[in-house]
Amino acid sequence: MTADRLNAALSSGARPERPGAVAAALTFGWRGMLKIKHVPEQLLDVTITPVLFLLMFTYLFGGAVAGSTDEYLQFLLPGVLVQAVLFTTVYSGVSLNTDVTKGVVDRFRSLPIPRAAPLIGAILGDTVRYAVASTIVVVLGIVLGFDVGGGVLGVLGAVLLVVGFAFGLSWVFTTVGLLMRAPNAVMNTGFMALFPLVFLSNVFVQPSTLPSALEWFVDVNPISHLTTAVRGLMAGAAETGDVLLVLAEAAALVAIFLPLTVRLYRSR
């Protein structure tokens, strides 16, 4: 260890001007990109699960559920888009929990930066995963013969709506991520909650075929609202009310769970 270099490094460590909240959050988003660069395997879940779901459901159940695989694909694809992106939101909680248990959060918390910046930045980084999942589903769907009635704008609108809702939902899982003791527990809790919610929606089946109690639940499930709006956008026949309802639900999730996450993060 050369004392000279050490002393030189110490004497040149003058404090620059502090970055703003946006710059700090974007830096954390960049950290998310770096992690994808180093561990691209983490995108496997995001990419393979929706492919499996799309292929299995289309060809196994298509004939039985909708009479033909072509017709079922038309119904299913927007739902798989929703399912693929929403499942990804659990990882926001998992990675936050990993940061906490590994101790890197202590470093971030001891910096003079806005306390919410690491959280907002991380979720901004996660939207890249949502975009990857969305692209794969849409491209595969078109290859399999999905008819995009809404055109490019419809598809873009649908993807944006799903990503927007996912942004809201990921705050639920960051809250869970700060309450649980280990990343695995976050993963299990997240999927245990999401699986029934996704299946008890109109993602895979028409609610009218269900027993009435179940149909009632499916109708009030926000995931159904999202799926309905996304189907509308992709078909080029979206109802403004449907889209606004989804945006309101996403805003409500953010309004409740963002402050909760920040509070838990601060009081650790």
Add this chain to the structure above:
Amino acid sequence: MTQPLAIEATGLVKTFGETRAVDGVDLAVPQGVVYGVLGPNGAGKSTTIRMLATLTRPDGGSARVLGHDVVREADAVRARVSLTGQGASLDEELTGRENLVLLARLLGYGRAASRERADELLDAFELADAGGKQVQHYSGGMRRRLDIAASLVVTPDLLFLDEPTTGLDPRSRNQVWDIVRALVAAGTTILLCTQYLDEADQLAARIAVIDRGSVIAEGTPTELKASVGQGALHVRVADAGRREEAAALLAPALDVPVASVVRESDPAALSVPVADPDRAADAVAALSRAGIGLADFSLGRPSLDEVFLALTGRPAEPAADDADDDPTTPTLQEQAA
């Protein structure tokens, strides 16, 4: 001392459920020195440091760090201190260089300046070759050096170092000690938590001994050691059967009560407290005059255990007690245990 204090803590309290992890800690740390906080695992060292570094809110008492209240002016404190925690507070998936660039960016350096600063630090900490490797592939010593470098992206006025050498090999430990000496020479105040008396003795100008959440002794290393005697004479007799005989000879030769002789778990080993090192040679000579063969003998510095025995009348708690120190960092405790 006319300079204002770097840290002034009065009656700090932190409870986790039923446990009072920190139970009324008072500290007065002068500027520009290494101040040692010495205690066994679970004594409340980490929790104290976390409160002073604004990571944990105190349940009682108050503390001012560099003149700023740690609760009301937490941001002002954060702007002037750095913390190197017990485990490495690094992103394991990123490279060493990326970790430093990330922190430099968060502290306000521009893109190019961040890379420059990262390279300068990697160079100074002899990590230039490893800069492009992911931190998860680093050795313990490299990780600790990077962790300290990460605390120095902007040179802090006060650095908290929580057990910086626990688990390191001797060479890495010496490197960390050199860094601490260079830092304090450059004017940074350092609060050093450690469970090694040796480390506090080597580095610290003053030491607070902490046990069960409160400070039980405070002073310079010399004062502290004087209060516990100079250490102990460790003897291993060649024939375990003659250990009692040796004990009976050593105690009067060193002018200590026979009851203070410690029978080690090794059936041939004894240790006897030494008040006056000049008499140790005579004591060993007394054994050889009596024809008691020795396998080994040494005059040791007082260990942390001896300090605790002298100050509290009981040995330091084993590491298992660590669970109540800080429940927010379970992985670190696993490491320590």
